[in-house]
Amino acid sequence: MDNRKMNQLADDVHLIAVPFRWVGETLKLLFFILALPVVFVLSVIYWLITGTPIMSPDEVWLTKILLTIFSPFIATVICIFHKHWRRMRNPEYRNPIPAPVVFVITFVLVLAFVKCNFYFGWDFYSR
Numbered sequence: 001m002d003n004r005k006m007n008q009l010a011d012d013v014h015l016i017a018v019p020f021r022w023v024g025e026t027l028k029l030l031f032f033i034l035a036l037p038v039v040f041v042l043s044v045i046y047w048l049i050t051g052t053p054i055m056s057p058d059e060v061w062l063t064k065i066l067l068t069i070f071s072p073f074i075a076t077v078i079c080i081f082h083k084h085w086r087r088m089r090n091p092e093y094r095n096p097i098p099a100p101v102v103f104v105i106t107f108v109l110v111l112a113f114v115k116c117n118f119y120f121g122w123d124f125y126s127r
Helices: 003-050 057-089 099-120
Strands: none
Touching: 057 099
């Protein structure tokens, strides 16, 4: 059997399936993005109706720690997306602050917040 014909057939099938695969991946991403606000709103409504906290104190503490650790990365990703969005709307746009500078500034601000938290006794990280 000729392998070139089989490879050509496989390449054709993959080429035909690409648009369907792209649509499926886009729909999955869209549903995920749309589900996040719904989950947040429903959890707040549940808290308002029942009066019980949304998360246990340990989960709140873990969320604070994770947001402290990931905030420089989140700020950098938001900066990069904003820069690309502005360039799509205006190709001549130049962002005066590069992404690594945003990361360093956010990292320094987080360290300052943590230092002030323990120095002034704000109890942000207490359980």
